[in-house]
Amino acid sequence: MNETMTPLVDFETYEENAVNIGTQQRSADMMKFIQEVRDDGLYLIDLNKTDERIRIITKFLNQYEPEQIVVTSARQYGQRPARKFAESIGAKSLVGRFIPGTFTNPKLPSFYEPGLLVVTDPAADQQAVREAVGSGIPIVAICDANNNLRNVDIALPANNKGRRSLALLYWLLSREVLKGRGITNDDSWAEDNDIDDWESTF
Numbered sequence: 001m002n003e004t005m006t007p008l009v010d011f012e013t014y015e016e017n018a019v020n021i022g023t024q025q026r027s028a029d030m031m032k033f034i035q036e037v038r039d040d041g042l043y044l045i046d047l048n049k050t051d052e053r054i055r056i057i058t059k060f061l062n063q064y065e066p067e068q069i070v071v072t073s074a075r076q077y078g079q080r081p082a083r084k085f086a087e088s089i090g091a092k093s094l095v096g097r098f099i100p101g102t103f104t105n106p107k108l109p110s111f112y113e114p115g116l117l118v119v120t121d122p123a124a125d126q127q128a129v130r131e132a133v134g135s136g137i138p139i140v141a142i143c144d145a146n147n148n149l150r151n152v153d154i155a156l157p158a159n160n161k162g163r164r165s166l167a168l169l170y171w172l173l174s175r176e177v178l179k180g181r182g183i184t185n186d187d188s189w190a191e192d193n194d195i196d197d198w199e200s201t202f
Helices: 011-016 047-063 076-089 128-133 163-180 185-193
Strands: 036-037 042-046 071-072 092-095 116-119 139-143 154-157
Touching: 011 047, 011 163, 042 047, 047 116, 047 139, 047 154, 047 163, 071 076, 076 092, 076 163, 116 128, 128 139, 163 185
Parallel strands: 071 092, 071 116, 116 139, 139 154
Antiparallel strands: 036 042
């Protein structure tokens, strides 16, 4: 990120919500997003790159009509934030178990043809990812230190397993998408959206 660019939220806020706390395993794909390794073996994600990617991703999302965007989360901690994100920007959420054939079998009641897929974790959401790849649907994914990026078009490097991290990430993505549409600003968004309400209750 440009050093003169103000982060979307204070870096302290990212850290307090553990957005930068990765796993104890690191994939080769994610090496470029890692800042350092802690003494306990946890890989720390570079928050400059996280912040920069949120900006890139929100611009990408705003190239699509809201109803073309689908967000998935098999992970429990991601389900409420993903649902809130979809509600906020007018997208469709498919949280919990992803029904095989949702993107590929027109005979299913759940069949839907998205223009863009957002996944909370490409490993946990691998069925949705496989179907999107087979259908040529671009994929945006929140990717932790251990994720493989082979089928991901745009990765958002961040902790995709933590309750607070996922709440903050989807809260921020929603705010930035709506700011890009000219619908909200930082102050009004914060007034109307308590980030604690975005956390999973599981």
